[in-house]
Amino acid sequence: MNAPSLHPPVGPEDHIQGSDDAEVTLVEYGDFECPYCGAAYPILKRVQQRLGRRLRFVYRHFPIAELHPHAEPAAEASESVAAQGGPDAFWPMHDLLFEHQRRLKYDDLARYAEQAGAQGDLVLNDLDEGRYRERVRESFMSGARSGVNGTPTLFIDGIRYDGPRDEEKLVAALTLVANQAGV
């Protein structure tokens, strides 16, 4: 059986850390309120540090609203921040959300947005208007179609990774793929 694969592939619409020339790409479908994603967050940070320029990291939204009532607004807020400040604002916002998973009310989202360099009142306005609801939904559906089965779900070079998510196993899996790319 082939493992489920990512579609659409990584593109300009994505939130990307690292170079397009990187040897391997790791995509995470995550939910800002999911404790398993919160647990994966520092691990993925260390994995990124260890792989360095060899790795490109992409974050896509997969909020499961029935379980996590704050996940969808948090995802929309991160999109609003990205629209205001680009990747330099999105990634700090992404980090703040994962570092404060238990405090994701509207006021909190606005405060993190300010810390990430965006305007909190604009974020709240976007949330009220649902400006990024469709974008988050598209991300969710791309995940559902790609075989995302919970959060976090990881894809390595477009193939779903069902292995263990500890630092060493992830570094090993990514290094293996990166080495193949280098041949």
Added chain:
Amino acid sequence: MFKTLLINTPAPAFTLPAEPGRQVSLEEFRGRPVVLAFYPADWSPVCGDQMALYRALRDEWDRLGAEVIGISVDGPWCHAAFRDARNLQLTLLADFEPKGAVSRAYGVYDHREGTSERALFVIDKDGIIRWSYLSPIGVNPGADGILEALEQLAQPEAAVARSAR
């Protein structure tokens, strides 16, 4: 690993309790597609639990006119508590007495564990199984295969081509 179960054969009929006092029969859904999702147990400890994922995709099932039904050997009171706790609002059927009888009829009963396996069946509007999938132990099969199968059902020619493969 991948097994194709009972493709293009009539789906075995059944009537099971959905919640205390309410019975559901497969034939009630004749006329539209039905997805049967057998799973081992309520209260799976992972986020993005299979049933929560299906619940989150309700707009897609509505768009495709499909009914998604979860089946496990948990009793109806257990299902009721699980539905309430996880805000599921899905039909969950109790394959409880005789235990696992429907799972056995579909060939997806795990005798060693005494539970259903993780298996998916897409049944067309005429009650014929058109797609099935048995997931590896412990792997939530997600929704991609179901979405694809339902969309192919909505396109008759594509469905014929696929089933002939």
